[in-house]
Amino acid sequence: MLFAACSSPSTVNSPNTSATSVSNSAPSKANVLRFGYQKSNILLKTKGILEKRLSPEGVSVQWIEFPAGPQLLEAMNVGSIDVGHVGESPPIFAQAAGASLTYIAGIASSPAGSAILVPQNSQIQKLADLKGKKIAFQKGSSAHLLLVQALEKGGVKYSEIQPIYLPPADARAAFVKGSIDAWVIWDPFYAAAQEATKARVLIDGTGINKQGGYYLATRKFATENPQTVKAMLEEIQKLEEWSKQHREEVAQTLSPVLGIDIETMRKATNRRTFGIVPIDENLIGLQQQVADTYYQLKLIPKQVNVRDAVLTKEQYAAFSPKI
Numbered sequence: 001m002l003f004a005a006c007s008s009p010s011t012v013n014s015p016n017t018s019a020t021s022v023s024n025s026a027p028s029k030a031n032v033l034r035f036g037y038q039k040s041n042i043l044l045k046t047k048g049i050l051e052k053r054l055s056p057e058g059v060s061v062q063w064i065e066f067p068a069g070p071q072l073l074e075a076m077n078v079g080s081i082d083v084g085h086v087g088e089s090p091p092i093f094a095q096a097a098g099a100s101l102t103y104i105a106g107i108a109s110s111p112a113g114s115a116i117l118v119p120q121n122s123q124i125q126k127l128a129d130l131k132g133k134k135i136a137f138q139k140g141s142s143a144h145l146l147l148v149q150a151l152e153k154g155g156v157k158y159s160e161i162q163p164i165y166l167p168p169a170d171a172r173a174a175f176v177k178g179s180i181d182a183w184v185i186w187d188p189f190y191a192a193a194q195e196a197t198k199a200r201v202l203i204d205g206t207g208i209n210k211q212g213g214y215y216l217a218t219r220k221f222a223t224e225n226p227q228t229v230k231a232m233l234e235e236i237q238k239l240e241e242w243s244k245q246h247r248e249e250v251a252q253t254l255s256p257v258l259g260i261d262i263e264t265m266r267k268a269t270n271r272r273t274f275g276i277v278p279i280d281e282n283l284i285g286l287q288q289q290v291a292d293t294y295y296q297l298k299l300i301p302k303q304v305n306v307r308d309a310v311l312t313k314e315q316y317a318a319f320s321p322k323i
Contacts, residue, residue, distance in 0.1 A: 033062070034081040036075055054231060073086060074099070076216065084217075086214060091287070096294075103214050110187075112204050114184070116150055116202040122182075133162065133182060135163060138171070148294075164180055191265075215233070222319075243274045
């Protein structure tokens with residue numbers, strides 16, 4: 001899957017399925033894998049590799065689309081989906097809201113694939129210039145964390161900016177209209193905005209982002225269906241390895257599906273770091289730092305213990321592919 005982001009492209013007309021529009025009845029048996037995805041993470045679905053792997057085992061795959069990571073995890077919490085893929089921030093906000101979820105694998109970080117954009121003729125030249133400015137981003141997304149970290153680097157307090165919580169489609173419209181001063185976004189929307197709006201990059205995630213996103217599942221599904229989770233992660237890992245060696249084919253495949261021109265798709269694909277990583281102490285520690293940061297900024301209502309959403313080493317050993 002591509003682009004560990006938290007929303008769907010503004011350049012395509014995609015159904016914004018919400019948790020309430022999906023059946024919350026869990027399958028009586030583990031014969032269905034309900035996979036929550038975002039439009040920008042569509043390569044896995046397009047290739048059909050999960051169906052090929054799981055069909056002989058009597059498991060079908062149901063794909064359910066969401067506009068962003070927070071909505072996807074809301075659906076997971078109410079039992080509408082079994083697994084999904086989001087950035088590093090949505091699980092923290094979901095846990096803080098009392099959601100039940102489990103980390104099953106990490107995604108390799110692609111720091112160059114996210115950025116803070118400003119209009120080409122903007123007077124904002126450095127991070128300190130963001131003080132007092134209107135900055136749009138998806139609340140609780142990887143863009144949210146990038147902004148928090150960038151502001152700290154620039155010596156600006158979060159309380160000194162005007163956060164404008166908008167999903168990518170609305171944020172892009174506001175950016176083009178000139179009603180916001182900056183936009184924090186990820187690929188492929190980042191690449192598309194560079195091309196279409198001639199936006200200027202104030203800073204990207206290089207040297208700031210230390211982790212990518214995560215694959216998550218309901219605890220019930222992960223613990224009761226380790227073989228299905230194992231098969232799924234093995235196929236994802238194979239696709240990631242293939243994508244690393246076939247970037248042009250990835251771009252050619254995704255360009256028409258996402259409605260993004262091939263040059264923009266190439267740019268986004270070439271910035272991508274492919275791969276999945278196991279849940280280990282390092283990732284748990286990094287994710288706890290994210291949780292602590294949001295709590296200190298009073299962006300979540302209570303302290304989050306990431307380990308509450310982590311399985312045992314024995315449980316991970318049952319399905320984690322050798323990486």
